Amino acid sequence: MRLPAPARVRLLLRRLVQRPIVRREGFGCLVSLEHPPLLLLLDHRATRRLGLADARTSTRLATSASPGDPLRLRAPVEAHLALTRRCTHHCPTCYMDSLPPAPPPAGELEEAGWRAVLRMLAGEGVLQVALGGGESLLVPYLASLAREARSLGLVPNLTTAGGEIDRGWCRTVAPLFGCIHVSLDGPAAVHDRLRGAGAWQEAQQALARLAAVHPAVGANLLLTRQGLAALEEVARLVRRSGGVQLELLRFKPVGRARQSEPALAPGPEELLTLWPRLQRLACRERGLRLRVDCSLIPFLVSAGAADPGLLRRLGGLGCEAGHWLVAVDPQGRLSGCSFFPPLPGAPDARLPGALRAGDPFAPFTSFRTAPPAPCRSCDAFALCLGGCRAVAFARTGDPRAPDPDCPRVLGLVGRPADAAGWPR
């Protein structure tokens, strides 16, 4: 959808006056732009030549010493904040075990707590925060948190089901966010069946209203079996509503989704068909940017998407939980990823230096440094990093197990050398 003239002028001015954020790293530096949204990882030579060598250095993480990984970051780039478990929908696919909008559940952080979390993250050098839930629009201080994030130099992004968005909100609050995505479970019939009658219309209306005022609006499509089957139809509907991005999310058996997995989740064979369809879709829907989540990397690599090294260079990231990404749950506890439960004794994210307290990301860091078979002999490991830890933990109870749905582990495509020894 074409933005109105004043919004286009504002965007052009922002592009002209923006200052890139530069963060020094062990390999050189990380440069972040907002217009267009872009992250560049540059080596020492490029850093010196571009005059970025005296940029501020972020705090070093306790887990940062890893001589084996040349792209080891000093601090996470993104943090996901699950602001609340309250939600207007009661989806069988919800990984948060969402609760009704009222009464407010005990123990969730209030505005002051979330502000402290934002200060801690900004102090550590984090660049982006993804605000979600539950339904983040049920949080009355959402706009105030987004302003606080901006004032601290963080870029806030938002995920919502779209129910509470009106024109006033679009005009005053939406411009605070770097990007806004509306959650979808499939085309109208599937979406309404899972979320309740009228949910699709709400989502589509929100998408259209947001797209009229914001340049980076899109949708998250959860890949249920029906959602996957209707991928092309959903992409067309999102583009017609004005969305410019479509993010595909793998079904993870966490929260309520654990019970609904047998009926709703697509199997590994079905997910292997995704890559050829995505290629065709990327050529057909040129106005729509297609993205896939980190847990789908094993399926795309196995389907021959590209050489893992090239994918990494083009910004592909596998399970970077606890490294590129951290999460904070509604109680303020730190975790590597919002699909992975906080470990017992997880640090309080409100406290300064929480990212360096103990090792809150142990299952992720230990898997990365010493992967078990068959991942250790797999040529895609440097990119996919063993598939989804949350799926592995939910299925096997062992966070250090390889992704049980990975086509290479299952032998659906060429197996790594020591895959035969992997017990299933």
Next chain:
Amino acid sequence: MSRSADRPRLPGFYHRLTRHCLTIRPGFNPNSSSLGFDVSALVAGLAGVTLATLCASAWVRLRGGRRVGEPPATGEADPAPALPAGEEAAGPSPEPEAIDRQAPR
């Protein structure tokens, strides 16, 4: 002559682009599991890599690639391999262009 000196060098900007920019990552992530990658950027990137490969191979060919079957510039043509006793040559040796077409890719 060393092997690297034999091979024509690629243009400098290509080296700078591939060696000093370690990763390019477009877009923001609206939620936790959305790291993954940008399929549209990948498809565009693969098209770009294909185009760059074609340009680089054309440049290498124009700059000084030696065709298979041509004699080395400094020496004389290789002597024909000796045939086993009792066998005769099937006919005249093919033209260099024909060999070039038959060369394995």
